[in-house]
Amino acid sequence: MVFLPGPQYAPLDPIPDDIPISEFMLNEKYGRTPHAQSRDPFTCGLTGKSYSSRATVDRVDHFARGLAKELGWAPNRGTEFDKTVGVFSVNTIDAVPFFWGVHRLGGVVSPANAAYSAAELKYQILDSGAKALFTCVPLLSVALEAAALAGLPKNRVYLMDVPEAIMGGAKVPSGFKTTEQLAEAGKSLPSLEPLNWGPGEGARRTAFLCYSSGTSGLPKGVMISHRNVIANTLQITAFEKYHRASQPLTNGQPLHTDVSIGLLPQSHIYALVVICHAGPYRGDQVVILPKFELNVYLRAIQQFKITSLFLVPPIIINMLRSQDVCSKYDLSSVKTLFTGAAPLGMETALDFQKVYPNVVIRQGYGLTETSTVVSSTLPGDVVLGSSGCFLPGVEARIMTPEGEEVTSYDTPGELVVRSPSVVLGYLNNEKANKETFEDGWMRTGDEAVVRKGPNDTEHVYIVDRIKELIKVKGLQVAPAELEAHLLTHPAVADCAVIAIPDDAAGEVPKAVVVKSASAGSDEDAIEAIKKHVQDHKARHKWLKGGVRFMDAIPKSPSGKILRRLLRDQEKEARRKAGTKL
Template sequence: MIYRSPLSGLHIPPVFLSDHVLADAASRSDRAALVDAVTGEVVTYGELVRAADRGAAGLVAGGIAPGDVVAVMSHNQPRFAVAVHAVLRAGAVISPLNPVLTVEEIVKQLIDSGARALIVAESSADRGTEAARAAGVPHVFVLGTHPENGSWDDLVADARPMPPALTANPAEALAVLPYSSGTTGTAKGVMLTHRNLVANLEQLAQCWRLTEDDVLCAALPFFHIYGFTIILNSALLAGATVVTLPRFELRPFLDVVQRHGVTRGHLAPPMVLALAQAGEVDEYDLSSMRTAICGAAPLDEALAERAEKRIGCVIRQGFGMTEASPGTHCAHDEVFASTPAGAAGQLLPNTEARLVDPVGGEDVPPGESGELWVRGPQVMAGYLANPQATAQTLTDEGWLRTGDIARVDEHGYFFVVDRLKELIKYKGYQVAPAELEALLLTHPDVTDAAVVAMPHPTGGEAPKAFVVTSGAVDPQELLDWVAARVAPYKRIRAVGFIDAIPKSPAGKILRRRLKGV
């Protein structure tokens, strides 16, 4: 059975992403587009367009051509948005990087994506420079200053002729190349076209009707597709104001909500937990925030209810994944408060879904749970240079296998009830067990390894390793060894020593046998 959105027939304009997002910027030239909550810097819509145009001209003058990949590695700040739209206006492809990645992890993505340039925050410039050198990336621009690299500020300060108008097909040309582990395995480049992202922005705009009067706090990272599409570009499309924080910390977040009058919240489960429990919350006036969406990981219904009562704001969930730009489900404004608290919402416009028996491959009867498959104009073109992974995730008919088990009620509300995929979600970040297992096997005393999710009080879940060793190994030494080689969110939080890793006859790790051990 195919489920369809209660809203359909949405027109998706055949335009490029930045042209679409900033189409009305001239009419709101003096309005604040972005505010840095730390430095107080304000970038108006007029300044954003002028700086993005100059950045595009500078990139093209430096040899960046349409279709080239430009990696962007920064915490949330106004210049992140400037850099992103400069890259897009040059016809290049953005590949966002988490600034906490290690040099080795950065090198891997730079090489895999074929990046021709790296735009990096000043605070991450040393690691970025080292990684770019190792990966053979010819151009590095720093959002600030650095002794070895050109300054992004200098690039946008020079007035150059604008590059020629883009001539590619927005339905085929890539706009963003984020990296995702998909339903399993190591990170892969997700090919999102201009049409994918324009479609998702239009779909979201039909459900969450942002206006110029809205103020959003960007505590969730722009390098994650949630922050990129649902916070940054949705707000800029509507003419709203985005107040940036480099990371989520409770007091700075509460201060932004109170001082700037944030109207709509964008949260992840650890943020909801803090709002429900922390004593500092009572010191701030959060009454401007009327509604909030929680995404990136499942939200406990009881926890959401406690946070709602505490701050007087309705909190509902959405659903999506990087491979869908990311949104596929949300609580529509018209029925926001009446949407069941445990639901992921209803389908976005022009989006279809199926619930499929993961064993037999047939659609399950109404009322039963099955793997959620989605189809719509926001679904990716595929994984970069990885036809096998693409075929495992996308069907010939365009269905995206999400790896999540869901059910749908008689009103079209979807509930995610389990997960087929093996990914671990720590504070909303994807952690692929296979990546950590491969790393553990390079330790001289580890002969076999398996990584599973364990409950975590603030992260939701976190990686736990089970290892087979050739001799005595100190658990803390092994934890420290892994921590030195991965980003902080990927760190193993516990280790267990066993005689053998349980595996199927085909050699597949039977992780379910290890959970709860």
Template sequence: MSEICGPSLEAFVPDDLTLPQFILDSSHSLRPIRPSHVPWFIEDASGRGVGHEEIRARTYGLANGLSLRFCVKENDIVVIFSPNHIDYPPAIWATHRLGGVVSCANPANNINELLYQLNAVHASLIITHSSSLHTALGAAQAAGLPSERVITFDESNQITVGTLIQQGLQSEPNFVERRLRKGEAKTKVAFLSFSSGTTGKPKAVAISHFAPIVNVIQMAEQQKVNKNYAPWEKQRFRPGDVVAGVLPFFHIYGLVLGIHLMAFCGISVVVIPKFNFTEFLESIVRHSINHLHLVPPQIVLFCKHPAAKNYNLDGIRFLICGAAPLSASLVDQLVKILPNAQIGQGYGMTESGATISMFSVDEKLGVPGSAGRLVPGVVAKVVKDDGTLAGFNEPGELQVKMPSVALGYLNNEEATKETFVNGWLRTGDEVIIREDHEVFIVDRLKEIMKVKGFQVAPAGLEGCVLDHPDVSDTCVVPISDSYSGELPMAFVVLHPNAVKRIALDPAEVERVKASITKHVADNKVAYKHLAGGVEFVDVIPKNPSGKLLRRVLRDRARDMVRLRSKL
């Protein structure tokens, strides 16, 4: 198999606009007209909607306020350290209006983790939330950033975003927003987004203004936005639709798809600060949400949580899952719960500027187990361990060329050279691409186990374990073995019914473990059996995008093996 080309990108892509100029100030042939009564964002708790003119005003007011109060200027770094908030997008766009760079931080970070990010990007200002304020102030102090340069979205003892907006709107302009030169959007940094850190220390990925702009257009073209390709009721992205903005905005998935693609498509985003499944179900009904952007752990809840049966979810007409592979068996279960929805997967990463592939608009259901097809403008190749190109249906590392690819890692030339090679982005993901160009993500290459010389993908085993009725969630990791090299061990979160049975009869623990082990043995080849055992845990650690923090449980498994060897 030689290089595989996605469809050519036919639509015009401006390369002299900043992101807010593209989203807030411009029109495009693929961009539908949003009816004036359709809000851009909706506050989940209050139901308050914010329309185009208010968004533009709040963005300008905050930009002017930041310029007046803090002299934020070209290339200054503003860190946004907060759960999703209705002013999160204006905070991004206000910084960009000033020529600044945004670095979004995980609100679950502790002081040391946030400090690492502040120091890495040389932050000049932090925008946070009262729920994260203690951590923000602690990290700011350790970084030598005055507490006055920590502001909040909501009421607190700090300066608030609302105060700055009002100051900015009531004052004379203190900045001049410049127009980029032709081509400059491709090199001017908009975001310093941190990689997930699932396999090591997070790295700051430098993403240009052009990257999210072109990626939005790539997705819009592939998904036939603003095209009358089907009757209105069957079209996928329609102005006036409502999407759940529950994915964290700091993550590339929520940032590009959740904010910018939805704004481009005229779809209202219900801004949900924190994911709680039953409250999420209530939000779906309350706001008549019909689009869902989810990650596999949330899909598991739809399939396994008893509360899902108590809500009418027939209004859901589109669901896409990303950030980690989703097993075909889970999709089969999900179809029964959301019978009217178009369901499929997408695939991307921070370094690609978001989406690489997405399930086709021509299918109600994506191909089971597939991450879809390459979006327009992407060229891919699959490279085997020996450096040769894999054929169709042969596994290897996915490498891509695409216009939205990141500029590299900030101040990390070695990592940049390893990942961005001669115009190709090395994804670090093992894939199979079929003759019909469907892309199947096998697993992270660094997470592949070697059992008796055979490669074993944890994601495939996890899908099997999740099929067991007593399992709510799982993560499979390797443990070392002198004979086999490595053996699969499953950490399992039990279904509430199983927990009740164990509470009544402690002997049920071993029966459930044996049942899960047998289930895998009945469905998988011998070298994929759970010879490393089954361990029950209260929760599977994940990052906010839904990726399993496998290294955390891998370390835990290693400690368990050491302890056993001493007994």
């Protein structure tokens, strides 16, 4: 049974396959909101510095010219992988215009996680084949170490301009060229020849090389084509078209447009596509913050009258646990909260709704391998705990572990999807490609169920990663479900649930907990936490593996719990104790 988008959404417009992302995003003939009616696409939430929609067009052109001169690149010479740049930086208002400048030359952008160590960054530089690395002063020491390890010359390390407030008093060191210098130089250089692409070339050429662990294993370079990003931008636009058209206009705008928070890492596919491409394409303004700091984030909402929050569950939980701070700011401009990257538990969503009853909580689901969004919710069709409905252009199947296709609702299995946003594959990794992609379909590695919602629409629920599900006497326990429940207990500030071996049950759940300030002694807190689960959950979900306390739960920048690291720690502890591994 193939699950399809409902008829309630606008049809998907034709997806151009012969242009780069830069042309699609900057040229009005491809359906973007006219420049004259668009808000400033990118605004710095620290300094207020902003580029208008028309100024962004010039900015991209200047970056492209400056890069072409500096690196000896030309739009129609060489393959895209001859023109790959790595970007290792905190968020900036120049990042996405710079990305589009690389695309104007037919090159590839490989954004790296700003939390990477030198060894991790070295791996990505070498694996991607980056010819240059663009970083920022706060990350320069790590970038230089990684570049040296990867054999990248120091004169191919460049600096992106970031606000002085995050420089820690440091100055731009001599000997490094900056993106601002490249743009300034580009102003006086000759115009570039247009990219001479034929039909299908935008679908074949890689635009972004983002790194993902996929369903398993080491990080892999995900080859995201120009058409993939264009497709998902159009899918999001079609999905939300009728709703946005019905919204009241604000501040004299000729169209309904939003002011969104650009807080999530621009290296992550969620921020990269949903916030930084779909938003500006529809005329929205993105207020960029380099990283999450609660007071800075709240101040930006108040100052710029943010209407849409794009967040991950850890930030939402932080807000709920910091009401003494949040209550000092005017957050009344916020109309919607969109959460993704990791499941938001229903208990947390209900708690947020109690504190902010006028904010609509939306949740979406997607992956790097689908160029982001597969499903999403709309105001008026929100079912808490659901990841919403499939976007126009998406086809989905639910497959049992035996490889049979599910043909009914409420039956769990692995979610397998086909969409114009499904990527080209993994770079130089045929084994992973064969495991993940087949005939245009992508195995997500996530267990899901489809259910009919109150509006008779089909909603998808993501249960958990298949390889992270805990099997207790053959019964499945989803760590995400227990984590969401544990977070409602006052003794729990943060948590993760993992499986540990058990002779009788095969596996049992164990909670790794960060205690809240109000928690009592370890012994009392453990008993209270166990009882909290026993009072509300079936016996096979009880914390028979116990409770362990730690100072912080290891997570990726997008908020995903690094359970593999916790399992490794647990395995090592059990090895030392001489117990079953």
